[in-house]
Amino acid sequence: MPTGEAATDIQPHSGASSVSYVGATKRYGDSELAAVDDLTLEVPAGEICVLVGPSGCGKTTAMRMVNRTVEMSAGDILVGGESVRSKDAAQLRREIGYVIQQIGLFPHRTITENIGTVPQLLGWKRDRIRARSAELLALVGLDPDLGDRYPAQLSGGQQQRVGVARALVADPLVMLMDEPFGAIDPINRERLQNEFLRLQAQVRKTVLFVTHDIDEAIKMGDRIAVMREGGRVEQYATPAELLMAPANEFVEDFVGADRALKRLALMRVSDIDLWEAPLATVGQPTAELRAKLDAPDVEVPYPLLVDDQRRPLGWLSERDLAAPTVPERPDSPLGPVLDRDDVMRDALADMLQGGAQYAAVTDAGGAVVGVLSVEIISEFLVSSAAKVDEHPAVERPLGAEGSDD
Amino acid sequence: MTSPTVFAAVGEVGKDFFKERTTDTLPCQSTDKLFCWDWARENFDRYETPLRQHVELVLISVAIGFAIAFALALLSHRHRWLRPPFLLGTGVLYTIPSIAFFFLLLPLTGRGRDTAIIALSAYTLQIIYRNTIIGLDNVSKSAVEAARGIGMTDRQILWKVEIPLARPEIFAGLQIATVSTVAIATLATFARGGGLGEPIFGGELGIDFKTNIIIAGGLAVLLAAAFGLLLLWLQRLVTPWRRVETE
Ligand SMILES: Nc1ncnc2c1ncn2[C@@H]1O[C@H](COP(=O)(O)OP(=O)(O)O)[C@@H](O)[C@H]1O
Ligand SMILES: [Mg+2]
Numbered sequence: 001m002p003t004g005e006a007a008t009d010i011q012p013h014s015g016a017s018s019v020s021y022v023g024a025t026k027r028y029g030d031s032e033l034a035a036v037d038d039l040t041l042e043v044p045a046g047e048i049c050v051l052v053g054p055s056g057c058g059k060t061t062a063m064r065m066v067n068r069t070v071e072m073s074a075g076d077i078l079v080g081g082e083s084v085r086s087k088d089a090a091q092l093r094r095e096i097g098y099v100i101q102q103i104g105l106f107p108h109r110t111i112t113e114n115i116g117t118v119p120q121l122l123g124w125k126r127d128r129i130r131a132r133s134a135e136l137l138a139l140v141g142l143d144p145d146l147g148d149r150y151p152a153q154l155s156g157g158q159q160q161r162v163g164v165a166r167a168l169v170a171d172p173l174v175m176l177m178d179e180p181f182g183a184i185d186p187i188n189r190e191r192l193q194n195e196f197l198r199l200q201a202q203v204r205k206t207v208l209f210v211t212h213d214i215d216e217a218i219k220m221g222d223r224i225a226v227m228r229e230g231g232r233v234e235q236y237a238t239p240a241e242l243l244m245a246p247a248n249e250f251v252e253d254f255v256g257a258d259r260a261l262k263r264l265a266l267m268r269v270s271d272i273d274l275w276e277a278p279l280a281t282v283g284q285p286t287a288e289l290r291a292k293l294d295a296p297d298v299e300v301p302y303p304l305l306v307d308d309q310r311r312p313l314g315w316l317s318e319r320d321l322a323a324p325t326v327p328e329r330p331d332s333p334l335g336p337v338l339d340r341d342d343v344m345r346d347a348l349a350d351m352l353q354g355g356a357q358y359a360a361v362t363d364a365g366g367a368v369v370g371v372l373s374v375e376i377i378s379e380f381l382v383s384s385a386a387k388v389d390e391h392p393a394v395e396r397p398l399g400a401e402g403s404d405d
Numbered sequence: 406m407t408s409p410t411v412f413a414a415v416g417e418v419g420k421d422f423f424k425e426r427t428t429d430t431l432p433c434q435s436t437d438k439l440f441c442w443d444w445a446r447e448n449f450d451r452y453e454t455p456l457r458q459h460v461e462l463v464l465i466s467v468a469i470g471f472a473i474a475f476a477l478a479l480l481s482h483r484h485r486w487l488r489p490p491f492l493l494g495t496g497v498l499y500t501i502p503s504i505a506f507f508f509l510l511l512p513l514t515g516r517g518r519d520t521a522i523i524a525l526s527a528y529t530l531q532i533i534y535r536n537t538i539i540g541l542d543n544v545s546k547s548a549v550e551a552a553r554g555i556g557m558t559d560r561q562i563l564w565k566v567e568i569p570l571a572r573p574e575i576f577a578g579l580q581i582a583t584v585s586t587v588a589i590a591t592l593a594t595f596a597r598g599g600g601l602g603e604p605i606f607g608g609e610l611g612i613d614f615k616t617n618i619i620i621a622g623g624l625a626v627l628l629a630a631a632f633g634l635l636l637l638w639l640q641r642l643v644t645p646w647r648r649v650e651t652e
Contacts, residue, residue, distance in 0.1 A: 069554050093556035104551025108569045108646045118555055150646040166555070176554075 016206045017080030017173035019043040019066060024075040026061050026231070035061040036231030038075065043223070045080075046204040048393050050221035052211055053254070058231030059210040063176050066208060067096045079174055094118050097167030097175040097205070101182045103159050105151040111137070111162055112147035118170045136165035139202075141195055157188040164196065168203065175207045181216070193219055194398040201394035214255055218243070218262055222393050226251050238390050239266055260381040264345035268397055269338050269361055272380055274370025275299035277360070279306050280316055284326045289316070300371050304360055305330045310367035312337055312360040337362060340369055343397040348377055441616040449620070451604070456624055458518075458599035462590045463632065466522050467583050470529030475575075477530075478537035479563070491534060499531035503589055507596040521598025525590055529582040536578025540571030573647060576640035580633055587629040601625045 021041040027034045036058040043049040051059040064070035066077055068089045077084045084092055105114050113120075115136050116129040124132070134144045140161040151159055160180065167175055180196075181189040193216065200207065211217055217224045218239040225236045228250055235247040243259040243266070246252035255262070278292040280303040289303045305313040305326065314330035335356040338347045340363055351359050351374055358373050474495070481487035501509070506524040514520040544567045552566045568575075594602030604621040641648065 064554075067554060069550075090556045090558050093554060095556075098551070098554035100547060100551060100554065102545075102547030102550075104545070104547035104554075106548050106552070106566060106570075107545065108566075108572075108644070117552075117557075121556055121561070150649050152646065153649050163551075 015171050015173060016045040016204055018045045018078075019049075019174055019206055019208065020078040020081075021062070021065075022076045022078065024062070024065055024077050025073050026058075026065060026070060027073045034073070034230055036065070039231050039233065041225060041233060041236060043206060043208065045206050047222040048200065048207040048209055048220055050209045050211060050217040050224045051227055052214060052217035052221075052224055053227030054229075055212055057227045057229050059212070059227060060178055062227070062231050063178055063208050063210050066174065066176055067093045067098060069093070069098075094121060094170060095173055097170075097172035099160075099163045099167045099175070099177040099180045101179040103156075103163045103183075105159055105162060105166075107151055110148050110150055111142075111154070114151065114162060115147075115166045115169050117166060122170060132169060133165075136169050137162075139168070140165045140199065156184055157192060160184060160192055161195070164199070168205075172205065175205045177207060178210045179212070180209070182211070182213075189216075196220070197394050197396075197398065215262070218255075218266065219396075220393055226254055240390055261345060263381070264348060264377070265343060266391070266396055267344045268340065269342045269344055269347050269372055270340040272344070272372075272376060274361055274372055275358075275376065277302070277304040277358070277368070277371040279304055279310070279368065280326045281306060281308070282326055282328050286321045286323060286326060289326070290321060300358055300373070302332070302358070304368060304371065306368055309365075312362065312368050315358075335359060338372060339364070341397070344377070347372060348374070439615055440619055444616055445620060452601075452620060452624060455599065455601045455603050455621070456628070458603075459587070459590055459601045459625070459628060462518070462521060462525060462593055462598060462600050463583060463586045463628075466525035466586055466590070467529055467579065469522065469526040470582060470586075471533055471579060473526070474530045474533035475537055477534050478541065481538065482541050482563075482567075488538065492531075495531035495534050498527040503528070503592045504595055507592070511596070516597040518593075518598045520596040521590070521593035521600075524596070525586055525593065528589055529586060532582040532585070533575075533578045536574045536581075537571065540574030540578075541567055543574065544570040572643050573640065576636060576643070580636040580640070583632045583636060584629045587625060587632060591625055601628075 020043070021039045024036060024039045025034055026036045039062055041049075051062055053059055061070055065072050066079065066084060068084055072085075079092075079096070106117070109117070112130060112133040115133040116124075119129045119132060130147075133147060137144045137147060142158060142161055142165070146154065146158070151162070154162065163180070167177075181192050184192060197220070209217075209220055211220070221239055223236060224239055224242055225233045226242065228234055234254075235242060235251045237245075237247075240263060242251065243255060243263045246255055246259070252259075277300040278289055278298070280289055282305070292298065293301060293303070303316045303321070303326075305316055307313055312334055314334045315332040316326065317331035320327055320331045336350040336354045336359045338350065338359050338361045340361050342350075347359070351357075351372070357375075358371050360368050361370050361372050363369050477487075477491050477495075481491050503524065506527070507520060510520045510523060514523060548566055548570065549562060552562045557565065590598075590600050591602035591605055593600045594606055601621050601624055604617055605625075
């Protein structure tokens with residue numbers, strides 16, 4: 001979908017503020033247990049910080065203290081170094097984007113009017129509001145013609161995009177998103193997540209994102225704060241760190257037994273050191289290849305036949321090697337061919353599906369750059385030391401999407 | 406409700422309306438015809454003043470009732486503990502029989518239109534108040550939460566989100582109140598308040614003369630229907646988003 005073709009006056013990498021919790025505490029009424037107890041957390045400007053944890057652990061409370069829709073009992077929160085208490089609450093909220101799970105569009109206002117709510121409160125001129133609304137519609141990938149419709153005329157996914165547009169319209173310093181995709185069906189949720197990451201790649205807002213779904217947290221977060229009852233942060237780390245080295249049993253349980261596999265979803269094939277296959281070309285004397293295979297440090301025990309542009313054609317078998325020269329048609333089929341940008345988890349799935357031990361990996365031009373083996377992956381998974389480069393959420397591979405609606 | 410005792414008590418009801426008439430100017434009266442066209446054609450202009458008075462009674466009463474009930478609703482929207490007393494208070498006013506209400510007011514406000522308007526306004530309070538608070542209660546919580554989170558003040562939330570979204574119920578209340586006031590206002594004549602009640606209850610003469618009853622009653626029915634349709638149309642006009650939902 002066409003995210004981001006729109007010209008926009010949201011400046012990338014500008015207008016984002018850090019958010020610092022400094023011993024922020026919330027007690028509802030005179031309850032003994034604090035909903036959020038002494039929370040200290042630093043969210044760097046321009047990053048997506050996901051608050052994740054079981055229901056009732058205080059995520060929403062922690063998030064809403066930022067725009068003071070929940071007032072702190074003690075401690076402070078700084079946005080861009082300034083206490084949220086230094087401003088009038090309504091004023092503060094107009095500078096902070098807010099997206100809630102129930103979307104909360106105003107049923108009696110058109111889409112354009114919904115998006116233009118904050119600008120209207122800020123006293124913008126009519127024409128500027130209209131133009132800005134149209135721009136935001138395009139930015140979130142909606143047809144600007146939808147501007148004159150009412151929310152009830154839009155699908156759930158479209159409404160959620162409008163909610164995001166409404167939150168972004170006045171170029172907020174910070175975005176708060178409380179389970180924004182929680183009410184959307186799984187296929188559309190995946191698509192909205194991907195769209196939001198593409199959008200974030202352009203606008204680079206500081207985002208506080210609440211979810212109870214660890215997979216969503218891993219997908220959306222530059223950093224993840226795993227919380228438990230009382231708003232206590234058990235671990236605050238990048239997704240890869242979290243999956244590789246859970247700080248304690250609670251985090252380990254929460255991220256799930258399949259955390260190793262989840263790590264594979266975060267990386268691309270190119271993030272791992274591939275094996276080198278002996279390459280063969282048609283008509284090459286097989287003696288040369290046999291010599292290569294006898295070398296002590298050989299990683300792949302079969303030569304890979306390629307054409308003159310190094311595009312893979314197939315694997316050579318023992319029988320092929322018994323002939324004096326490399327035949328035009330290799331004995332073994334090529335099997336799966338992977339792109340170096342493929343998501344590692346999908347790559348593994350392809351290999352298992354094809355019953356292949358090895359798969360040729362190619363670059364964008366289709367030329368072989370190496371070989372991925374099931375062995376490399378399993379070694380990677382068991383070695384806790386094996387660390388790959390971290391990608392910010394917006395540069396990570398996006399999951400599969402359903403077809404466009 | 407039109408027992409002779411009531412007429413006895415009120416005395417001069419309908420006196421003006423029929424004062425110029427004698428039995429021989431009412432050719433149909435002696436015959437037992439249901440509707441006398443000749444008489445109707447000749448005397449239709451006699452109903453203009455009662456009709457105008459009736460419209461005025463209804464409009465003024467509903468306007469006053471709305472102003473009071475709406476203010477009460479807003480007040481008890483902010484301070485919820487006010488709801489039970491307001492519901493009880495408007496409920497009591499609503500249950501006092503109309504004619505008794507006029508008589509109760511007579512020592513205070515005397516006979517005349519003001520007395521009728523006070524009683525009629527009091528009747529509308531319960532319906533308008535109840536509908537308004539239901540409308541405000543029905544406003545989607547997520548819209549209000551979003552409005553607050555986006556930076557609207559309480560006043561802006563009330564006027565830009567809650568009241569607009571409560572319009573369907575508010576107008577439904579206005580519609581019921583107006584239509585029922587058209588009916589109840591026929592009793593205003595017992596307080597000497599004018600209106601279509603005057604020809605309807607125009608002494609023994611009026612009641613037995615069916616043509617008169619049909620014209621006056623028919624005008625009241627038509628008036629109620631006209632007000633009902635007008636308010637329905639207004640309601641649709643101010644809630645354009647509701648028309649698209651079924652598309
Ligand atoms: N308005 C409120 N009044 C009283 N208690 C509340 C209120 N909101 C939340 N809580 C309590 O605070 C705790 C944290 O709630 P919440 O922040 O909504 O958690 P989460 O978003 O993680 O599900 C829960 O125990 C909840 O019952
Ligand atoms: Mg929550």
